[in-house]
Amino acid sequence: MAVIEVSGMTKSYAGQPVLNGVSFSVEEGEIFGILGPNGAGKTTAVECVEGLRRPDGGSARVLGLDPGKDGRRLRELIGVQLQHTQLPENIKVWEALDLYASFYARPRDWRELLEQWGLADKRDARFGKLSGGQKQRLFIALALVGGPKVAFLDELTTGLDPQARRATWEVIKRVRDGGVTVVLVSHFMDEVEELCDRVAVVDRGKVVAVDTPSGLIDGVDAEHQMRFTLMTGDSADLAALLGDLPGVSGVSRTGDQVVVTGRGDFATAVTAALARHQLLVADLRIGRRTLDDAFIALTGRPFGDHA
């Protein structure tokens, strides 16, 4: 069952189009990623879905409600962690959770959330004294304290160290396993690849693809490389031997180090050919295709290139 359905959503700021007809749907119980470079329109799209902004055109339904018209009922059912928001410096962790719990008709027990998010020993600490990771965990706990059916998390690991990011990912998976649908806005490829069940790739205000992370990667026909070291065998005509295989576009050799470049599933053909000619190789490595490759293939330019 789709909990979010967005179709043809448009939005402009001062004549500059930010969303050019965004459409996607989110299924119940999944972690749905919205991936794109900074300025792609991810946050605007999600804020229209949350009812924080009004789209110029198109439609959005969240849990069967119209964010523009049924905002009040919708806000009871969703939890939101916004990018760039802070709490007052002097509010204590428990006070913030207790306060936000009081906003909802059927809140969760915030003491439980304190435990779950590893904030129990920070119960009486002031917000201003928390580390980046602790603040982020508090924001997630605040997004969940109302007992939402859908949680929106925007750039939740920005500014965290690698260890804190990994820890955050683990708890996000637990949130989904607890039955909450998660919409995750991110510009980190690794985060999306690790966490998301499905991803919408957003570029210049449009959704250019929606698929599982591995589906997106498999769909890419980008050139990649495999490397190996020749151990034994008669290998004088290696270039001719491998160069004609389907998918292979180049073979280069330095001593017994070989690099084969190709597209698609050329690696299988290469290993089969090596076996057929009884060439023994070691240190075989196949360059793994990533979401970065998928992004380049979908948009025609590298991810970091925002121009």
Added chain:
Amino acid sequence: MNALAKLTTVELKLLAREPGAMFTILIPLFILVVFGSSITPGDTVLLPMSLAIAVGLVGLYQLPTTLATYRERGVLRRLSTTPVRPTSLLTVQLALQLVLALTACGLLVAVAGTVLRAHVPSSALALTVAFLLGTAAMFAVGLLIAALAPNGRAANGIGVLLYFPMAYLAGLIQPPHQMPPVLRNVGEYTPLGAFRRVLAEVWAGGFPSPVMMAVLAAYALLISLAAARFFRWE
């Protein structure tokens, strides 16, 4: 406890933890006590002056800094994703700042009336009307600062920058009779000057004059409308 009560409790705690709030209470009290040593019993000048200073500090400094900081930190925006509307927070803040102004003034009246034996007007109604109108006008200015300032520090700066000329024009820095007549006359019609003037009228044993009440009410209304017009939630 419902959301509004909880919000009020938390905001009250935050206000109590805010050193600025302490200063808005202590600065006028300090002025009162320092100059209070040289007044004669029954004095009718020092207490209304320190009341105007106290309300001015809350309205021009504490209120706009708090609100602009909340907007800057995204607190208002975060609230708008919950079932509670961010206007509730503004309402609670206004009420608490009013309580802060009342506390500061109550303390001043108590100290001046007992220890310093300054004159305290007997008409509670006249005093209440003067206090409410003056506070409304000063809070309106504070709201306009909060609406226009891009962040908390800017609001703080604008508040401080506005405070001194307004206090001067209101005759709170130099006694009015020593001021150039033009400035004194103009000053009486500034928000803080008009407030000081109605307080002086009350301390002289009368009721605030209709003209001055109208001036303060007009400031309160027009400046709040401007603030509402320019206020941004983010």
